[in-house]
Amino acid sequence: KRNVLIIGAGGVAQVVAHKCAQHNDILGNIHIASRTVEKCQQIVDSVREKGSLKTAGELQAHALDALDIEATKALIAETQSQLVINVGSPFINMSVLQACIETGAAYLDTAIHEDPGKICETPPWYANYEWKRRELCEENKVTAILGVGFDPGVVNAYAALGMDYFDSVSDIDIIDINAGDHGHYFATNFDPEINFREFTGRVWSWQNRQWVQNKMFEIKRTDDLPVVGKRTSYMTGHDELHSLSKNLDVPNIRFWMGFGDHYINVFTVLNSLGLLSEQPVTTAEGLEVVPLKVVKAVLPDPASLAPNYTGKTCIGDILKGKKDGKDKEIFIYNVADHKEAYEEVGSQGISYTAGVPPVAAAILIAQGVWDVQKMVNVEELDCKPFINLLNDIGLPTRIKDEEGDRPLSY
Ligand code: NDP
Structure with missing residues (x-):
């Protein structure tokens, strides 16, 4: 799998973009989408300024409301992204996941879905949202790695x-x-x-x-x-x-x-x-x-x-x-x-610890090591290659x- 769509343009997305760029020989083209396209463009500019791109390749900013599933599907298709790293606010998880399920792109996130109106739901939290789509992921052979930041991750x-x-x-x-x-x-x-x-x-x-x-x-x-x-x-x-x-x-x-x-x-x-x-x-x-x-x-x-x-x-x-x-x-x-x-x-360091792991996971999916074609939490995977890769990338x-x-x- 190749070509990454990063959703969100906050502190964590900034790290994800730089790290993807450092490994674009494996990950392919990089697209960054958020509601505010200027924030995505700032990240693109900072990647270019730092010279983070390992090889020549696409790096583009897009405006997207990720709550709009059809628009998200269209952007995944247009950018031919097979890897979606969702580091937007936790309110958009379910719509981004749905777009991945419908397009076949692999889905990665770093936080559990939250409903803006509900604080502290009944445990286990994953069962309230993400795990409800587990069978659908399996049927559609979609790799979804949940909570692959630092903690969770x-x-x-x-x-x-x-x-x-x-x-x-x-x-x-x-x-x-x-x-x-x-x-x-x-x-x-x-x-x-x-x-x-x-x-x-x-x-x-x-x-x-x-x-x-x-x-x-x-x-x-x-x-x-x-x-x-x-x-x-x-x-x-x-x-x-x-x-x-x-x-x-x-x-x-x-x-x-x-x-x-x-x-x-x-x-x-x-x-x-x-x-x-x-x-x-x-x-x-x-x-x-x-x-x-x-x-x-x-x-x-x-x-x-x-x-x-x-x-x-x-x-x-x-x-x-x-x-x-x-x-x-x-x-x-x-x-x-x-x-x-x-x-x-x-x-800062906390965005760094959160942003490097989903890129490691995306690399492992791209290499086929973690392309499990179902929904998993990190502990269900073979974690050894993950730790080895993280040792190498920061x-x-x-x-x-x-x-x-x-x-x-x-
Ligand atoms: P920020 O709040 O800085 O950025 C969130 C981004 O999401 C913003 O760019 C925002 O867009 C975008 N966004 C929100 N709603 C939408 C939408 N409907 N459509 C498109 N984009 C949207 O977040 P952080 O970078 O600090 O964190 C990102 C994620 O990482 C969060 O889910 C957080 O919980 C998680 N995290 C995980 C950690 C871990 O170790 N596992 C640690 C730290 C964070 P806009 O630019 O328009 O405002």
Whole structure:
């Protein structure tokens, strides 16, 4: 399969475009489509400026409302794209997937579908939307790889591969620490509307083979992690739990995200005042406003953080279980650097960690290794070639266990 259509033109799309360009000898022509064609054009220009294209080939911007299935199908056909990397907002997943199912193009995304009107749906989340199209994908021989960013994505691969080091695994704790500094009083790394949704709803986790509910910032842990040091993280609801709980035989699977006290204080004030609400309010002047939209409007644009972002991210999976009758614990992880990411592709580290994996997956589909012609979550695939490829293209994996801390490859 060849020729890539990237949908979305945000921070993650910027990374995807640069990485696709670096591998266009395998991936073919590159097209970028979003509602605002100017944003796509900016990405095209930045790819050209950086000289990221490996060989001469098409690189074009398009205007597209991806909620319009017919228009999306037409663009897939016009650009002869056999690989669609959806890194638009999570509201468009189902329409893009449908367009892929109807045209036969492979589908990749990095986040679960969300309905703008619903916050925190019943688990497992994939069953509410994506998995309903699983049979259709199989019938139409469409390869659909769900959630192939970093988390979800690479951490699913870490979980699946980590299982091999044990006779049985009791706990998988996925830990996401951003030890970077953007220099602003307060900012979100992604679209605030999407970002805050992760924290305003209930926190679902998989414990004793059941879904358990908590509130955000209710449960925390502290770990001494490689490179980033001692860090506190909070149990957070996250996509990957909703497939790992089904696909791996592990009784406890939790997700933890690192937050500083300052972030929590600001978030708590905004939330307590009702400023994170999506429900419109009417001002004394009769103006109807959505508080969350106002907060978004006054916060820094997440893309603007990239040039001055410093520091590192550390994301990985702690697995606990038994090997030969003894307790065992391992940590499989990646460390990424905000500044290095900016220098290479013009984005901050978190967009980088999210954007490189779907390109690795697209390369594996193009090479036939992952062209499975059905819908899968990452842990259902052979994850070894994925880890090896990521090692080569910017996201090296390491493992820490009783034998020490070392690079991991297969
Ligand atoms: P942004 O909010 O920066 O960009 C989203 C893009 O989607 C925008 O360009 C926007 O268009 C476009 N878009 C929205 N609606 C439509 C539509 N109807 N038709 C066409 N385009 C549309 O997002 P990010 O780059 O930060 O993130 C992209 C995705 O990656 C998100 O789904 C996010 O959840 C996911 N993600 C995954 C991670 C992981 O590790 N798995 C980590 C980080 C993010 P317009 O330009 O017109 O506004």
